[in-house]
Amino acid sequence: MRILAVGAHPDDLEILCAGTLAKFAQDGHHITMCHVGKGDKGHFHIPNDELAKIRRKEAQLSASRIGAESVCLDLPDCEMFNDRPTLVLFIDLMRSARPDLIITHSPTDYMPDHQVVSRLVYDASFHATLPNFKTSLPAHDKVPPIYLMDSVAGVDFAPTEYVDISDFIEQKKEMMLCHQSQVVWLKEHDNLDITDFIESIAKFRGIQCGVPYAEAFAVVNRWPRLRPQRLLP
């Protein structure tokens, strides 16, 4: 399968689904990791442009660990709106990645950008299939299923599927540690030791489904995206 994972910022996929992506990768699937925002607002001291460059490299490094393609939509953080130019950006993301399966944020996750990205992924993955919605790329040939990632800290999230990532927890933490700028930022802004945070959540989700470590997802319950099979690894 072709998997497209879309996070709002360069480190979101690592926090929420890197174990699953690593497992997909090991099974030979093609993976595109996209961060919509360039990550220019995630620091107390480094200026926006410089930060964006640093974080682009961090994301590429992390993606390379599992042989995934890394894509950035290059929007400024916290300035993402549901307007036509942004929608076209997302449609072309779909038309170039051509996913059989999409993973993205829950529309109720804590951070406004996560919510906007979730909405735009949903909208664009439908519109991308319409040849009469003309952009620079040809229409995609399917409306793909979407899996929503756990909310950050697991607040108000009802998983419908779990993925056993016990064999990938180290890889997940290593991918997170590629985002060195955020190890600092998350400590200062949110008082988080991010690898400990990642491990604690994965352990909790593992307890729930009977394995050492897991990631939790919820399928988007909308026609025509439902399938009578499991698609997650």
Add this chain to the structure above:
Amino acid sequence: MRILAVGAHPDDLEILCAGTLAKFAQDGHHITMCHVGKGDKGHFHIPNDELAKIRRKEAQLSASRIGAESVCLDLPDCEMFNDRPTLVLFIDLMRSARPDLIITHSPTDYMPDHQVVSRLVYDASFHATLPNFKTSLPAHDKVPPIYLMDSVAGVDFAPTEYVDISDFIEQKKEMMLCHQSQVVWLKEHDNLDITDFIESIAKFRGIQCGVPYAEAFAVVNRWPRLRPQRLLP
């Protein structure tokens, strides 16, 4: 009563509430059928402008079957946004149709345009009553109740009321068949035999409420739109 039914595209009302509209019509109510989008994206081969013209005629033909007025807001499909010019379009729709009752999409229906239309109908039907929101038309005199149509394929939809359309199922299918361009499109894009689809859903909703065929609705549970009577036929 004056009934205003608002669908995103020219054939949505046929799929989701034509039986109920036919029943309303037989009871002598005045009906306005509005499609917001001009339908320009619903085909693999016909160009946008040509398609829009074809679909306008299809919608008018279908509406004429029950003596309903057909109105089009003439927006391009998949390019509807919640901005001021669009909002004013919807306010003036309310101020010209002057409904006692509104029927529209569920905000959680599958297709992005359905969701946007649901939101704009909700917003505009309130704003339309404010004389100080000045447009080319005088304010409407009531905030009307809204009924949400079933979701397409009935996914994740909790009906609060059913309408027995057993005597109107043929009329519903005939209205659908006025949209000949979509019989092709829905087969090619969604692999649907649309009259079979319509009949299967109506039969399922009928089973649930004990009649041969039914359509399902959910009342918008917001003040001051609730009434201690049934308004559906």
Add this chain to the structure above:
Amino acid sequence: MRILAVGAHPDDLEILCAGTLAKFAQDGHHITMCHVGKGDKGHFHIPNDELAKIRRKEAQLSASRIGAESVCLDLPDCEMFNDRPTLVLFIDLMRSARPDLIITHSPTDYMPDHQVVSRLVYDASFHATLPNFKTSLPAHDKVPPIYLMDSVAGVDFAPTEYVDISDFIEQKKEMMLCHQSQVVWLKEHDNLDITDFIESIAKFRGIQCGVPYAEAFAVVNRWPRLRPQRLLP
């Protein structure tokens, strides 16, 4: 129609649906008001047996105000269990009242007896239709729709229908005042001025649906009890 309203104790129907029953009565429907418990536990000073007698009379007096039949299943309060003898009592209630429509407590209402009664009414109204479940009375000929009354104090209750009782609010309060023993008890046990309580709730429910006074209900959303018409007055 034949209406059967079942409350756990002699004054529950007055608190939760007497306005609606009065309206049904005015429309000429036949009404049976049943209290399952004899009301023997609702006082600080009057002994059980004496209290039960007093409350039976209070219930009869109240029912007579709207020409309803008053029935008592004569169970001790707070000692109602879901066992076979109790179930048969409820089946025979159904088989003698032969309702087209049932009104009873919500299964989530505050008081344990309300919850048990709700369950037994649900179960028995199905079983009553089976000739092979033999009791002293012949089987009823339909599985009737059930409407659940508002919870006491309206906590955690999502109404699906409202009844305008503006013309019946005085009658509702008069029916309540037939239960003189409870005016004392509710003051002492719950610190309630019960007529003020009744009026405040009815006013609140009225505000929600745009009339001076209303009562709120939720239809039991189970097959084969749903109907594509409104049954409440």
Add this chain to the structure above:
Amino acid sequence: MRILAVGAHPDDLEILCAGTLAKFAQDGHHITMCHVGKGDKGHFHIPNDELAKIRRKEAQLSASRIGAESVCLDLPDCEMFNDRPTLVLFIDLMRSARPDLIITHSPTDYMPDHQVVSRLVYDASFHATLPNFKTSLPAHDKVPPIYLMDSVAGVDFAPTEYVDISDFIEQKKEMMLCHQSQVVWLKEHDNLDITDFIESIAKFRGIQCGVPYAEAFAVVNRWPRLRPQRLLP
């Protein structure tokens, strides 16, 4: 795997999950089909004992079609209670069937017996694993996952998984037709053409997940029954 499917009456599994069982059977799994009630109340004219015998044979005939074991707990219909003797019956069902996976009714399905069976299956499948709860059989070695079947008529049921039964729809209908006594009863008591009913529901669930025919299920979301894999076929 060893599959245990538990329905309240002899024909419930056919209506709600026979396609899935047939698919499990084709994949080589061991299947036990249990009906808790003997079916003695499902007719207008045949006396209880005679009816129970007829229905036992009907259930055995149906189970034989897919090579499943047929088991009956021999309780009278509509007289199932959550007491110790009944609980022990269910525990021993678990201890003899020794399931890896259980399929049973939703606790909110329409019929009281369905609700009681759902509860007892849940309880007993835990207790069966405790050696200190002594019955005539040794303890089972696992607390198995449980899948709840669709509600009858699909009312108020939120599927979490679908099974494609397109290749098994005829087999499902044939299994249903083994229950000839119920073809009559369901017509007379519920006004149902049962094979048409079965096909309509399966078609609706198929529409939702993109296949010709499907059955819908919801996993029991309780620890320690969740698994990070799909167990349904």
Add this chain to the structure above:
Amino acid sequence: MRILAVGAHPDDLEILCAGTLAKFAQDGHHITMCHVGKGDKGHFHIPNDELAKIRRKEAQLSASRIGAESVCLDLPDCEMFNDRPTLVLFIDLMRSARPDLIITHSPTDYMPDHQVVSRLVYDASFHATLPNFKTSLPAHDKVPPIYLMDSVAGVDFAPTEYVDISDFIEQKKEMMLCHQSQVVWLKEHDNLDITDFIESIAKFRGIQCGVPYAEAFAVVNRWPRLRPQRLLP
């Protein structure tokens, strides 16, 4: 603590949380009352600009009753959109008020402006903490907890906390009466006697939690806004 309460229009806070604000004020907390819209659409006869001036004074008078600061974002009513300039307005509101606790509308409240304000408060209160999101003011130092006010008429609102305002009900009504222009408007547009409305709702919410008068709130259940203490008075 520093409290920031944000309503869509000049009188919304009075209707929905003035008792709580008065109680906070008595306890010595610093309170900012902000109305986002200038209130220019809330009248049948007074022109927009004139009305906005009248309402600004009404809001200031009301705020002065409890020693609160009154702030207006000066947007036209019913023309609030989730775009960058509006977002920056809200970010600077956060950066100047610097709240420890925010009170605002529920995202599901009845009036479109209430919904937009709820969303913008949520978004901006996060973005305001990011130094790299540069506006004319320095970043705020915390992502504060948010409490959502009751919906108007209490429709479809599930309170998670109540505040006893029995000692502040008169103050609440007096604050409401500062908005003389709205006493007229709410009578004409919504057929409301607003002080009676306020009192009836407060009485209902009081009944629910066992005090004469109360206001109801729901905490925003999102990380990192949850706290293991009660923050409301």
Add this chain to the structure above:
Amino acid sequence: MRILAVGAHPDDLEILCAGTLAKFAQDGHHITMCHVGKGDKGHFHIPNDELAKIRRKEAQLSASRIGAESVCLDLPDCEMFNDRPTLVLFIDLMRSARPDLIITHSPTDYMPDHQVVSRLVYDASFHATLPNFKTSLPAHDKVPPIYLMDSVAGVDFAPTEYVDISDFIEQKKEMMLCHQSQVVWLKEHDNLDITDFIESIAKFRGIQCGVPYAEAFAVVNRWPRLRPQRLLP
């Protein structure tokens, strides 16, 4: 305050609320820890009677660590039913403990006994206030608020309040370790390292509300048990 915590088995309170009880104890409140079942089924090798004696001592030892009273209702595990004798046991528990606040299991927790206990605590804490429900003890003078403990493994549980137990996590683990028989049993039956389990869940709940360790609760949302104050420590 007088606190009554009721768990189904001797170690349930330790797993789910011991940190909160320790905090209550430190604040000087009177605490009764009750286990309903005698714990006779929680082992693979030790016989029922012997096990019950061992576990009674374990529970007493644990309670003594925080100066709490330890009470046992002495029912056999997995054989608790909602019948009159059991109900009276619970009523007398209420009438002797005379709680201002009750903590017990969620009605949706994973284990059948937890569900039964939740129900009986709810019912009995109401009935205990009725002098006409005569038992060996005088009626209690209030219907107390109830807090439901987190579900085991946090599955399908929506907390409404958190308690910061960072200073009590060691005490919680020590109390758990008083139940040495269960350290073995939970390893063998559920493959749990119980102190690691306890710590992981407390850490997860802490992450959600911004402290190192927390326990999660949900208030019982029923009249007349709601209060406009926080009661948890």
